[in-house]
Amino acid sequence: MLDDIIQERLKKLSRLKKAGVNPYPSSVKRTISIGETRNKFKALEKAGKKICVAGRVTGLRDQGNLIFADITDESGKIQAIIKKDALKNFELFKETLDRGDFLSVGGTVFKTKKGEESIEAKELWFAAKSLRPLPSQWYGLEETETRLRKRYIDIILDPETKVMFRKKSVFWQSFRDFLLKEKFLELETPALEALPGGAEAEPFKTRHNALDTDFYLRISLELPLKKLLVAGYEKVFEIGRVFRNEGIDREHLQDYTQLEFYWAYRDYNDLIDFVEKMYKAVVKKTTGGLKTSHQGKTIDWTKKWPKIEYVKAFEKANKINPISASRDELFKKAVSLGLGPEKHLGKGRLIDLIFKKTVRPTLIQPCFLINQPVEVAPLAKRSEKNPALVERIQVIACGTELGNGFSELNDPLDQRARFEEQMKLRAAGDKEAQFLDEDFLEALEYGMPPAAGFGLSERLFAVLMDKPVRETVIFPLMRPKA
Numbered sequence: 001m002l003d004d005i006i007q008e009r010l011k012k013l014s015r016l017k018k019a020g021v022n023p024y025p026s027s028v029k030r031t032i033s034i035g036e037t038r039n040k041f042k043a044l045e046k047a048g049k050k051i052c053v054a055g056r057v058t059g060l061r062d063q064g065n066l067i068f069a070d071i072t073d074e075s076g077k078i079q080a081i082i083k084k085d086a087l088k089n090f091e092l093f094k095e096t097l098d099r100g101d102f103l104s105v106g107g108t109v110f111k112t113k114k115g116e117e118s119i120e121a122k123e124l125w126f127a128a129k130s131l132r133p134l135p136s137q138w139y140g141l142e143e144t145e146t147r148l149r150k151r152y153i154d155i156i157l158d159p160e161t162k163v164m165f166r167k168k169s170v171f172w173q174s175f176r177d178f179l180l181k182e183k184f185l186e187l188e189t190p191a192l193e194a195l196p197g198g199a200e201a202e203p204f205k206t207r208h209n210a211l212d213t214d215f216y217l218r219i220s221l222e223l224p225l226k227k228l229l230v231a232g233y234e235k236v237f238e239i240g241r242v243f244r245n246e247g248i249d250r251e252h253l254q255d256y257t258q259l260e261f262y263w264a265y266r267d268y269n270d271l272i273d274f275v276e277k278m279y280k281a282v283v284k285k286t287t288g289g290l291k292t293s294h295q296g297k298t299i300d301w302t303k304k305w306p307k308i309e310y311v312k313a314f315e316k317a318n319k320i321n322p323i324s325a326s327r328d329e330l331f332k333k334a335v336s337l338g339l340g341p342e343k344h345l346g347k348g349r350l351i352d353l354i355f356k357k358t359v360r361p362t363l364i365q366p367c368f369l370i371n372q373p374v375e376v377a378p379l380a381k382r383s384e385k386n387p388a389l390v391e392r393i394q395v396i397a398c399g400t401e402l403g404n405g406f407s408e409l410n411d412p413l414d415q416r417a418r419f420e421e422q423m424k425l426r427a428a429g430d431k432e433a434q435f436l437d438e439d440f441l442e443a444l445e446y447g448m449p450p451a452a453g454f455g456l457s458e459r460l461f462a463v464l465m466d467k468p469v470r471e472t473v474i475f476p477l478m479r480p481k482a
Contacts, residue, residue, distance in 0.1 A: 034078045045108075082124065195439075360399055392407075
């Protein structure tokens with residue numbers, strides 16, 4: 001059936017060429033967008049001024065000597081009325097025009113008897129002939145897999161999808177505008193690294209032919225940005241892609257956009273008010289308000305976000321203190337919860353695993369999680385009040401982490417010791433444990449000022465849209481078809 005339709009359209013294409021019509025011109029006439037036409041309709045109608053609009057034919061109704069075509073561009077849709085007695089090549093267009101084609105329409109605007117704003121076609125030009133039919137406008141693409149593979153069609157057929165990606169652009173631009181207004185400097189760091197660092201994640205490896213060397217795709221933006229603090233910059237940020245060779249679920253992807261900023265001479269206490277103010281500004285600009293919906297619950301971003309002590313929340317939920325508990329006790333707890341922990345997992349990974357199962361899902365309204373055990377944050381500075389804890393904040397809402405910040409560790413000896421512990425975990429089989437990065441340690445040995453750092457990913461946007469993160473990515477990576 002599809003092959004028959006394509007063959008029929010190829011015949012129409014051939015006929016257009018034989019008639020001397022170029023179905024794929026370099027450019028076509030367009031004097032005004034459809035949205036602007038709608039906005040200025042009364043003035044255009046009164047003046048009787050000829051205009052040219054261009055867009056895709058998204059609806060087509062043939063009534064013999066009269067053709068009604070819905071023309072859609074990025075700004076809107078308008079009906080074009082094509083009359084036999086008003087168009088020189090009417091029969092050619094009648095026999096070759098299909099839904100999905102791109103057209104340029106020249107004519108004057110008027111309202112039909114039913115009051116519909118329309119343009120009466122005096123001239124038509126093909127802008128691009130489509131060879132494949134669009135799916136039914138009424139049913140669209142029902143299967144999620146198909147929608148994600150053919151996102152361009154999903155956007156054509158579903159106005160909400162189109163709006164969502166406009167909101168995503170606003171989302172990232174709002175963060176950028178906020179940080180630039182606060183005098184942060186946006187810089188770019190490499191996506192290829194000799195060693196992946198800045199997070200606990202399994203990396204992708206690739207081969208650099210010119211250098212005859214294996215490199216990793218970055219899993220974080222952190223370590224290069226911290227080197228820039230060493231260099232003397234005091235307020236830096238980057239919005240860029242990161243890559244983690246891990247599983248896919250509602251909250252995780254292998255490649256995604258992340259924002260990280262670093263702020264010299266500040267600590268995690270300074271982050272709290274700053275981050276809350278930033279999130280509220282971005283949520284409002286992205287969604288139009290400060291109350292959103294997630295999984296049937298109203299999320300209120302307006303209130304002052306409470307601070308929740310990690311250790312107290314963990315102990316209350318599990319009747320076990322994560323600091324004083326041994327690694328074996330935590331392992332048994334994880335087993336009893338049905339988490340199936342791998343035997344090589346260290347204490348920090350077990351604490352994190354149990355917390356994500358027992359505490360985090362209960363935190364629905366926005367809050368700050370603070371003062372985590374040192375084992376779960378290898379790059380955060382120890383608390384001066386309690387060296388078993390780190391100066392860390394996590395933004396939690398909707399039962400998930402939506403941001404993560406630290407007083408950054410700038411003691412090279414402490415950092416080396418923590419890297420060495422991570423390398424022991426790697427040797428035991430933990431593919432997500434961090435590498436010992438001598439280049440970063442050398443930079444720290446030159447001296448890095450005390451600093452606060454914070455990062456967030458596009459998971460926040462997915463939560464605001466109340467969708468799985470993969471559905472908020474415009475072209476998510478998919479398994480190739482056989």
